[in-house]
Amino acid sequence: MRGLAMTNCDQIRDVHNSFVRPESFLADESAKRAATEDDDLFHFISYVPVNGRLYELDGLRESPVDHGRTDDWLESVGPVIQRRMAEYAEGEIRFNLMAVIGDRRKMLGERVSTIDASIGRLLKKLEAMNISPSSASTPAGGAGAVEDAEVARLRSQIGRLNVERADLEHLVELEHGKRARYRFDNSLRKHNFIPMVYQLVRAMAQKGALAEAMQKAQQSPSASG
Structure with missing residues (x-):
């Protein structure tokens, strides 16, 4: 039922279809075997640990496939994936391996909120002792060595938490930067460059530069591989 609900979601369908790449060339015919009606190469399969089993x-099978007991499912899943990939041609690269994890921005933000709450509790303790967080003075009425040590301990904890908070904020900024790069990469991935390449090759041919460019490309070290 969850699968049907996702299938019928227009937003998910539109996002999925927006990543379809234009195909201008036929697939390599030197594959080990041709795909049959039982194959579906272009869909995702999930591997998950449940109660100590992998x-x-x-979605194309009637039920989950049990790959046996596992103490470390990340170690056990490697050979399973490799066996599946080995069923196809050695040069086949149309595979994607992804890990589904929580949004790091959210997790880091929750950690920052926890630290803010801890700092707030420590500041209230200082206020209860009539101590300013940045003050170097002793408590009103003259405090003993025990109170001075407690004040120093609280300030030290606040200092450590502020350093950790700054580090977390830096990590959050890095995650935002990643998302910006992802958006740019996705725009390139979805863009159709075939018309531009076609016009470029055509213009080179009209100017008589295409044959020479092809000859240089064939003589380059990368072409020999």
Whole structure:
């Protein structure tokens, strides 16, 4: 039912279809075997640990596939994925391996909120002792060595938490930067460059530069590989 709900979601469908790349060339015919009606190369399969066992979740199968007991499912899933990839041609690169994790920005933000709450509690303790967070004076009425040590301890904790908070904020900024790069990369991935390449090759041919460029490309070290 969850699968049907996702399938019927227009937003998910539109985002998924927006990443379809234009194909201008036929697939390599030197593959080990041709795909049959039982194959579906272009869909995602999930591997998850459940109660100490490794399961494969494939929407094209009637039920989950049990790959046996596992103490470290990340170690166990490697050979399973490799066996599946080995069924196809050695040069086949149309595979994607992704890990589904929580949004690091959210997790880091929750940690920052926790630190803010801890700092707030420590500041209230200082206020209860009539101590300013940045003051170097002793408590009103003259405090003993025990109170001075407690004040120093509280300020030290606040200092450590502020340093940790700054580090977390830096990590949050890095995550925002990643998202900006992802958006740029996705725009390139979805853009159709075939018309531009076609016009470029055509213009080179009209100017008589295409044959020479092809010859240089064939003689380059990368072409020999």
